[in-house]
Amino acid sequence: MYDFKQIEPYWQKKWEDEKTFEIVENDKPKYYVLEMFPYPSGKIHMGHVRNYSIGDVVARFMKMNGYNVLHPMGWDSFGLPAENAAIKHGIHPDKWTKENIQEMKEQLKLLGLSYDWDREVATCLPDYYKWTQDLFLKFYEKGLAYKKKSFVNWCPSCETVLANEQVVGGECERCDSAVIKKDLEQWYLKITDYAEVLLQDIDKLDGWPEKVKIMQKNWIGKSTGAEADFEIKGSDKKLKIFTTRPDTMYGVTYMVLAPEHEYVEELVKGTEYEEAVKAFKTKIQHMSEIERTSTDTEKEGVFIGQYCINPLNGKEIPIYIANYVMVDYGTGAIMAVPAHDDRDEEFANKYKLDIVPVIDEDSKMINSEEFNGMDSKEAFEKIVQKLEEAKIGKKTINYRLRDWLISRQRYWGCPIPIVYCDDCGAVPVERENLPVKLPTDVEFTGKGQSPLITSESFMNTTCPKCSKPARREMDTMDTFIDSSWYFLRYIDAKNENEAFNKELAQKWMPVDQYIGGVEHAILHLLYSRFFVKVLKDLGMVDFDEPFKNLLTQGMVLKEGAKMSKSKGNVVSPLEIIEKYGADTARLFVLFAAPPERDLDWAEQGVEGCYRFINRVFRLIEELKDCVNAKDELNNLTKEDKQARFVIHSTIKKVTDDISGKFGFNTAISALMELVNEMYKYKENENRKECILKEGIEAIVTIISPFTPHVGEQLWTMIGKEGSVSEISWPKYDETALVKDEIEVVVQINGKVRGKLNLSANVTREEMQEMALADEKIKELIDGKEIVKVIAVPKKLVNIVVK
Structure with missing residues (x-):
């Protein structure tokens, strides 16, 4: 029987004691396999089991195929849950996080994962965030980090800024108060400077799923069009708009500004429209961006009592503010063409505004003066030419991508290494004084902008330039910053002199296989790509992209629904490991569905995998002496040839399925067929011991990446020495695949x-x-x-x- 309660702890200790998976720099070809590192919540879930089992099969398979495999693990350990725990339970985030890391590390070790724990990193430790701060300063010195005012989610009751994920249905998740927008100074990174190269280089990512590449292209959102200036009547101000359809400019019947647009307050001040505008702005403060831009949300707005002039035909156009225009998109102002835009048409109908068609059903221009009768594509170019000649507009490219807001009004994050001096302004902390460490003397009340403000020792400092009293930046960095470069720190995790060594980075990067959830398809992956491109421009690396191949695994479901505590359908991996063993859990998540698809949890499937492992044990126990076979492969019967065909076709199929398409489920299915064939062949009175030897050695080596404890135990059962993970992956015999x-x-x-x-x-x-x-x-x-x-x-x- 498969006595997992004895076998699994034994092999886990042996791997640890003998440092089986510690990386030694050598001349073997490199292979870097990486799963997205977890947030240390304290408990692993089935999503972790699936993600990390997939990566472990790849790592073990490549190691057995002669590669020097880098397979590290660490912790994305800054973030809001630790702060919420401090507020709720009175436990310091540092203590809470470190305890969770230890607990999760022990749980992950139960799965028998082939990590080099010597390279472990935790983003909340000073030896990591020192280099996060160093990289921030490099961005700052290059002009890629800057501060400006922007609107944030604000809970008036908690008196604190909330991240988007803390706003549920327009209310604070902590106290259920209505959330409003508040204008605060925030730090940004200029990712828009890299929009074009980020877009163009997507086409280099041959090893990425097409759907992820499309999602990134759409997020960057390149569009070609024109900028044009609309004069505001009776003012020296102009409204700059960007449009992808300059051919429709003669159809503009009103202008829409985002309620937060910088001109709005000035344009209505002291007018009869001021109160209505204020009331509308207050109303939409309680709406999220998603709600405001949703096609299902009713389009609402207010006339601000002002007009602008269409630069092409001189017509006066009323100016409105509306809920469906965002200040951070484009210029925060749009020209509305209700005849040719559904949102504009809905708004125009609601407020009884003119609708003027300018393109007919044959794509010919109408109501457009000298452009009438012209094809709209030709008119596009001609109208842009007219704008440029009159110096009131120009052809331009716009991106949907906005600069990355990295400020977080929280304690548990990487401190931003900037101080503020009354004489010198914003001054970067000198590198010899990094890391700027998080203080311990803070209060966690859930009130106010950031717990850091409660630490006098942290807030008050001296200016690095003039040595006069100064105050530190109170914001910390978005945790996406930490995960945008962690894959580089693994390469050189103990380097005390720099974030990573360039030569080592050049050797190991890019990551050959990256594995994680599709929910990170845009932000994390885009930010990581951005970081690498900046680091290349800084001369710190010589490659363009961080991840050569990407696998986005599906979720683990129960009865068709995502596992969650609220639904009461969570299956604990620890309970499964206790009942069936880690190898059974691994085998099931790998066998039940292709990795890119969602997996529906089924207890009977787990039991089936447990029975299969026991069946393999019984087979190997019965046939283990065959490894000493003395007979030879000659005078083969029909049954002999069939057995050898199954053995070698299985080796070929499993090899192809793992290396080519992550077909773990079909590979395991082929292995099961091989086990069936060996059971059948051993009953043959004229069986050859040498063929049984081939069969059981193939089974033991092939099963080991999927069920590593089982593989090691079976390897010793058949009298072999050393670790099965150190041997070469079996090769198939081409002649055995030729059937008579x-x-x-x-x-x-x-x-x-x-x-x-x-x-x-x-x-x-x-x-x-x-x-x-x-x-x-x-x-x-x-x-x-x-x-x-x-x-x-x-x-x-x-x-x-x-």
Whole structure:
């Protein structure tokens, strides 16, 4: 029997004691496999089991194929949950996080994962975030980090800024108060400077899923169009708009500004429209961006009492503010063409505004003065030319991508290494004084902007330039910063002099196989790509992209729904490991579905995998002495050849399935067929011990990446020394895959009626003759007219009768 409670702890300790998976720099070809590191919540879940089992199979398989495999693990350990725990339970985030890391590390070790724990990193430790701060300063010195005012989610009750994920249905998740927007100074990174190269280089990512590449392209959102200036009547100000359809400019009947647009307050001040505008701005403060831009949300707005002038025809156009225009998208102002835009049409109908069509059903221009009758594509260019000649506009490219807001008004994050001096302004902390450490003397009340403000020792400092009293930046960095470069720190995790060594980075990067959830398809992956491109420009690396190949695994579901505590459908990995063993849990998540698809949890499937492992143990126990076989591969019978065919076709299929398409489920299925064949062949009175030896050695080596504890135990059972993970992956014998006989299906009118075992060299004509000569087939077609006989070489014969 498979005694997992004895076997698994034994091998886990042995791997740890012997440092089986510690990386030693050598001349073998490198392979860097990486799963996205977890947030240390304290408990692993089935999503972790699936993600990390997938990565472990790849790591072990590549190691057995002669690669020097880098397979590290660490912790994305800054973030809001730790702070919430401090507020709720009175436990310091540092203590809470470190305890969770220790607990999760022990749980992950139960899975038998081949990590080099010597390279472990935790983003919340000073030896990591020192280099996060150093990289921030490099961005700052390059002009890629800056501060400006922007709107944030603000809970008036908690008196604190909330991240988008803390706003549920427009309310604070902590106290259920209505959330409003508040204008605060925030730090940004200029990712927009890299929009074009980020977009263009997506086409280099041949090893990424197409859907992820499309998502990134859409997020960057490149569009070609024109900028144009609309003068505000009676003012020296102009509204700059960007449009992808300059050919529709003669159809503009009103202008829409984001309620937060910088001109709005000034344009209504002291007018009869001021109160209505204020009321509307207050109303939309309680709406999220998603709500405001949703196609289902009713389009609402307010006239601000001002007009602008269409630069092409001089017509006066009323200016509105509306909920569906965002200040951070484009210029925060749009020209509305209700005849050719659904949102604009809905708004125009609601407020009884003009609707003027300018393109007919044949894509010809109408109501557009000298452009009438022109094809709209031609008019696009001609109208842009007119704008440029009049110096009131120009052809331009716009991106949906906005600069990355990295400020977080929280304690548990990487401190931003900037101080503020009354004389010198914003001053970067000197590198010799990094890391700027998080203080311990803070209060966690859930009130106010950031717990850091409660630490006098942290807030008050001296200016690095003039040594006068200064105050530190109170914001910390978005945790996406930490995960945008962690894959580089793994390469050189203990380097005390720099974030990572360039030569080592050049050797190991890019990551050969990255594995994680599709929910990170845009932000994390885009930010990591951005970081690498900046680091290349800084001369710190010589490559363009961080991840060569990407696998986005599906979720683990129960009864068709995502596992969650609220639904009461969570299956604990620890309970499964306790009941069936870690290898059973691994085998099930790898076998139950292809990795890119969602997996529906089924206890009977787990039990089936447990029974299979026990079946393998019984087979190997019975046949283990065959490894000393003295007979030779000669005078092979039909049964001998069939057994060898299954052995070597299984080796080939598993090799192809793992290395080519992550077909773990089909690979395991082939392994199960091999086990069945060996059970069948061992009953053969004339069996050859040398063939059984081939079979059981193939089973033991092939099963080991999927169920590593089982693999090691079986390896010792058959009298082998060392670790099975250190041996070479088995090679298949091409000659064993050549069959003397093939099975040909015989159909009558497309329905299978028989099967024939024929020579592998049989011709099409011989197939037809043998099918028609078969006694069973002759009976079935007796008295019927044969219309035609179709033969597919070496596969089937279909006899069409009437």
